Amino acid sequence: MIALQLPALQVLLPLAAAPLCLLARRSGAAWALALATGWAVFAVAVALMLQVAGSGPISYAMGGWAPPWGIEYRVDAANAFVLVLVSGVGALAVTYARESLARKIAREQHALFWTAYLLCLGGLLGVTVTGDAFNVFVFLEISSLATYILIAMGRDRRALYASYQYLIMGTIGATFIVIGVGLLYLMTGTLNIVDLAGRIGDASLARPKLAALAFLTVGISLKLALFPLHLWLPNAYAYAPSVATAFLAATATKVAVYLLLRFGFGVFGHSQVFSRLPLGEVLLVLSIGAMFVASVVAIYQADVKRLFAYSSVAQIGYITLGASLASQTGLTASIVHLFNHAVTKGAIFLLLGCVALRVGQPTIERIAGLGRRMPWTSAGLVIGGLSLIGVPGTAGFVSKWYLVLAALERGWWWLAALILLSSLLAVVYVWRVVESCYFREPSPRLAQAPEAPASMLIPALALAAACVYFGLSTGFSVGGAAAAAASLLQALP
Amino acid sequence: MKSDRVLRVIAKLMIPFVLVFALYVQLHGDFGPGGGFQAGVILAAGLIFYGLIFGLETTRRIAPDWLVETMVAAGVLIYAGVGVVSMLLGGNFLDYSVLARDPVAGQHLGILLVELGVGVTVSGVMVTIFYMFAGRAGREPGED
Numbered sequence: 184m185i186a187l188q189l190p191a192l193q194v195l196l197p198l199a200a201a202p203l204c205l206l207a208r209r210s211g212a213a214w215a216l217a218l219a220t221g222w223a224v225f226a227v228a229v230a231l232m233l234q235v236a237g238s239g240p241i242s243y244a245m246g247g248w249a250p251p252w253g254i255e256y257r258v259d260a261a262n263a264f265v266l267v268l269v270s271g272v273g274a275l276a277v278t279y280a281r282e283s284l285a286r287k288i289a290r291e292q293h294a295l296f297w298t299a300y301l302l303c304l305g306g307l308l309g310v311t312v313t314g315d316a317f318n319v320f321v322f323l324e325i326s327s328l329a330t331y332i333l334i335a336m337g338r339d340r341r342a343l344y345a346s347y348q349y350l351i352m353g354t355i356g357a358t359f360i361v362i363g364v365g366l367l368y369l370m371t372g373t374l375n376i377v378d379l380a381g382r383i384g385d386a387s388l389a390r391p392k393l394a395a396l397a398f399l400t401v402g403i404s405l406k407l408a409l410f411p412l413h414l415w416l417p418n419a420y421a422y423a424p425s426v427a428t429a430f431l432a433a434t435a436t437k438v439a440v441y442l443l444l445r446f447g448f449g450v451f452g453h454s455q456v457f458s459r460l461p462l463g464e465v466l467l468v469l470s471i472g473a474m475f476v477a478s479v480v481a482i483y484q485a486d487v488k489r490l491f492a493y494s495s496v497a498q499i500g501y502i503t504l505g506a507s508l509a510s511q512t513g514l515t516a517s518i519v520h521l522f523n524h525a526v527t528k529g530a531i532f533l534l535l536g537c538v539a540l541r542v543g544q545p546t547i548e549r550i551a552g553l554g555r556r557m558p559w560t561s562a563g564l565v566i567g568g569l570s571l572i573g574v575p576g577t578a579g580f581v582s583k584w585y586l587v588l589a590a591l592e593r594g595w596w597w598l599a600a601l602i603l604l605s606s607l608l609a610v611v612y613v614w615r616v617v618e619s620c621y622f623r624e625p626s627p628r629l630a631q632a633p634e635a636p637a638s639m640l641i642p643a644l645a646l647a648a649a650c651v652y653f654g655l656s657t658g659f660s661v662g663g664a665a666a667a668a669a670s671l672l673q674a675l676p
Numbered sequence: 677m678k679s680d681r682v683l684r685v686i687a688k689l690m691i692p693f694v695l696v697f698a699l700y701v702q703l704h705g706d707f708g709p710g711g712g713f714q715a716g717v718i719l720a721a722g723l724i725f726y727g728l729i730f731g732l733e734t735t736r737r738i739a740p741d742w743l744v745e746t747m748v749a750a751g752v753l754i755y756a757g758v759g760v761v762s763m764l765l766g767g768n769f770l771d772y773s774v775l776a777r778d779p780v781a782g783q784h785l786g787i788l789l790v791e792l793g794v795g796v797t798v799s800g801v802m803v804t805i806f807y808m809f810a811g812r813a814g815r816e817p818g819e820d
Binding site: 191195198199202246247 | 759771
């Protein structure tokens with residue numbers, strides 16, 4: 184019986200555990216509850232993925248109201264893959280968090296932090312699992328509001344400003360999304376995504392449909408920090424608590440990318456958007472802009488967290504680049520990179536949390552000599568860095584390989600060259616970190632610092648090891664991504 | 677504002693009616709306009725009105741912080757709890773039809789309980805927001 188209820192449990196568990204955390208009040212109890220919930224949610228996601236792999240898409244009628252009238256939760260190869268990713272990183276971040284939170288956040292705020300964290304997790308999973316366009320908006324708001332709280336909890340006072348900046352941008356994005364959904368409803372009379380996809384082909388390229396597409400694309404692009412709509416991201420990542428940064432960097436933008444793919448291919452794929460509008464070209468130009476501009480800006484950052492935040496903007500460029508090619512290989516590359524980048528950035532930001540524990544806000548100056556004082560942490564950072572560059576044997580290489588394949592499939596040699604060129608920029612900014620870690624005398628702050636506690640190192644290094652594992656064994660990541668791409672592309676002719 | 681007799685008398689006269697009206701809106705929501713959200717706001721408005729006239733301290737004695745905070749969480753739990761019960765009874769999440777032997781009665785019961793949860797959380801949140809703003813009034817900016 185429980186197998187039939189899994190889609191609801193996926194969202195229900197974190198959303199119901201959140202108020203319990205608030206009631207628990209005590210730091211330890213709230214953490215234990217979040218930990219149990221995190222891993223339970225991950226188990227549910229894995230079970231869902233196995234079910235989908237075994238017997239095809241699952242449809243769950245909320246409240247017993249049959250779709251398309253009621254709210255449908257729909258799990259197919261595409262979102263099952265994203266669910267596993269989000270809940271997996273979510274669970275690892277909770278496991279890691281105890282020590283980091285104890286030093287960085289006032290004790291009486293811990294229960295509030297876990298409440299917000301679980302709400303954010305529940306919201307992100309909800310966006311992914313639901314098959315109802317308006318439900319998407321509701322869950323997006325749940326996760327966004329919780330995200331603003333998480334960011335504002337950073338010790339640095341600039342965290343408040345960063346959170347406020349994101350609040351304004353995020354609200355504009357959410358408003359655009361709901362306007363887009365409203366226009367779709369106006370055109371088709373339905374909110375169910377599968378039903379929408381079936382009906383949207385009827386009406387030709389009417390104005391409201393174009394407006395809906397425009398609003399949705401811009402709104403979702405704000406959420407996923409597509410260049411040049413990324414301005415909220417660097418500050419938010421830099422000043423949020425380390426746990427929150429790692430969790431958000433690995434999940435929030437990825438869920439937004441999934442949403443873009445779902446609406447772009449799953450809904451609008453049925454109309455003639457791709458053949459009649461230069462949507463792919465626009466996305467292509469913006470992606471290349473992100474890959475180059477954000478990478479160059481990253482090179483000049485003094486704050487390591489900001490450096491990797493800008494690198495995130497650049498890496499999101501690769502993800503959208505794959506999507507802009509609108510082919511099976513391109514979309515596979517996009518989704519593989521979505522996965523690989525989440526793993527890589529999750530590892531890097533968790534490790535930076537270990538560094539922050541010893542030196543405060545990590546800057547290039549302060550991490551000088553890290554290699555000698557915290558050998559495990561800095562080794563993990565190097566692995567993450569190599570994966571960002573795309574060195575063979577790491578996860579990043581796999582995604583770039585598929586991206587280059589997709590570009591060559593089109594016969595676009597210049598694009599393949601651009602992908603490789605922008606990787607060289609990644610070499611520069613990663614080298615700045617490595618150089619400071621290994622080739623300088625330890626900074627005074629680091630002189631006496633011991634290695635980070637094992638409770639933080641193990642989850643962080645597990646993710647770093649995953650960067651290598653998914654670089655060598657691509658069965659899960661590429662297999663899952665290819666299935667996801669195929670299920671999204673069913674719509675296109 | 678405690679010294680103003682007119683305000684004090686009017687407040688004492690009005691607040692009971694505000695609270696009863698909140699209950700009416702809460703329980704009548706499934707037949708007419710209203711429901712948990714509106715009722716929660718009206719209930720909180722009654723309390724905030726009291727707070728404006730008789731001061732924050734007195735209000736905090738009637739509705740202490742722990743109670744308000746518990747209400748915020750409890751409402752969500754009531755909502756989710758109804759869903760879980762319907763799952764345990766063999767239906768889907770929030771399928772009210774299985775809550776009673778007669779599906780129509782089940783739908784009635786379900787929506788009533790869910791709206792109760794909404795009302796509890798909304799009034800809790802509204803009062804919390806009031807406490808947050810009112811509590812800051814005496815402090816200098818930057819003291820925090």
